[in-house]
Amino acid sequence: MDFELSPEQREIQTLARDFGAEKIEPHAAEWDREHRFPRELFGELAALGLMGVCVPEEYGGAGADFLSYVLVLEELSRADAGVGVTVAVHTSAVTLPILTFGTDEQRSRFVPPLARGEHLGAFALTEAEAGSDAGALRTRAEPDGDGDGWRITGAKQWITNARYAGTVLLFARTDPETPGAGGVSAFILDGDHVRVTRDEEKLGLNSSVTNDVVVEGATVGRDRLLHDEGKGFRVAMTTLDGGRIGIAAQ
Ligand SMILES: Cc1cc2nc3c(=O)[nH]c(=O)nc-3n(C[C@H](O)[C@H](O)[C@H](O)COP(=O)(O)OP(=O)(O)OC[C@H]3O[C@@H](n4cnc5c(N)ncnc54)[C@H](O)[C@@H]3O)c2cc1C
Known part of the structure; x- marks a missing residue:
């Protein structure tokens, strides 16, 4: 080699x-x-x-x-x-x-x-009660009354780049009946679908931003669903597998 x-x-x-x-x-x-x-x-x-x-x-x-x-x-x-x-x-x-x-x-x-x-892109998976156990996330994407879309509501924590993001890859539960990783889907949101509520005070990496955000009933169509419905956790875990190499490069 x-x-x-x-x-x-x-x-x-x-x-x-x-x-x-x-x-x-x-x-x-x-x-x-x-x-x-x-x-x-x-x-x-x-x-x-x-x-x-x-x-x-x-x-x-x-x-x-x-x-x-x-x-x-x-x-x-x-x-x-x-x-x-x-x-x-x-x-x-x-x-x-x-x-x-x-x-x-x-x-x-x-x-x-x-x-x-x-x-700038942000990745919004972590929540206050869903860190290592990301499958426990509670942000929900409910069917939108108008038909083929969702209404997304929830709060995310420690989201790098969120304050300046134009695109947010966000994970939400589309199936409330399926606890854990199975009921989660991935959505591509615009920056203005989320509202930044806090800048984290970190001990380092201070030239990067790490934010708490809320999503307050953002309505999105099927064109914003990334991968199949219910397969969001696979997107998240595959992403983190690759992401770890980048973080290791730091
Ligand atoms: C600077 C920074 C930037 C970040 N950026 C992002 C981002 O852009 N997007 C995003 O979604 N998230 C982001 N995060 C969140 C990060 O991914 C979480 O911190 C991570 O998921 C761990 O969650 P937690 O901090 O709640 O730790 P916890 O889940 O509370 O874990 C705390 C400790 O307990 C251990 N532990 C947990 N569960 C078990 C168990 N069952 N058995 C034994 N030990 C266990 C863990 O290994 C860890 O050492 C960021 C965090 C930081 C600090």
Whole structure:
């Protein structure tokens, strides 16, 4: 097995390292002290293709491989781990699951704005009483009176990027009769479907935002359901399997 990086992987690694040294590192201590989310930075990362490194070019990404993406996370995190976690959640926990589980229509509609960095992505699974035991989540998606859709209501906790998110991958119980993981579905929401109620005060990663949010009767159609109804937990667990690699790269 060849463990050498390819010339393309080295090139992306160098690009991210240089960007980190020039644009992130000099400000990292100040952002950390002031708990400042450097919103403008993500536009600059997007201009270099670094908000969608491993997303195919046809969906607005840089078309590189997953290892290149991990190298970028290492380099960004070397400069500031808060920036690393923002990009990791945006990519691994939102963009990639939509690519993996989305219909053609969902991929074409939701992935390009994420990959081009026009939207920041958030992944909303955790709740106050559903952390490690994520299948216990209580946010509910009830059939919408008008027909083929849902009305989503609930509260989520510790959601990275939520305050600035344009796209939120959110998990809700569509089947109240099935407790645990079985009754959960995944939905692609817009940022304004959720309301941020709190900024978490963390001990570190202070240039990233971690929020409590509520969803207050957001109505969505079937076009917002990611993967099959009742299969949301599979989406969540598959996402976290990939996401752990990104978090490890920090
Ligand atoms: C900075 C930060 C960012 C985050 N971003 C997101 C995000 O973007 N989206 C999101 O959905 N969530 C996010 N989370 C939430 C994170 O995924 C949860 O913290 C995680 O799911 C664990 O839940 P918990 O903290 O409630 O811990 P708990 O579930 O209360 O667990 C506490 C401890 O008990 C242990 N434990 C739990 N159950 C058992 C058991 N049955 N047997 C033995 N030991 C057990 C755990 O291993 C852990 O050590 C974030 C958290 C942090 C800190």
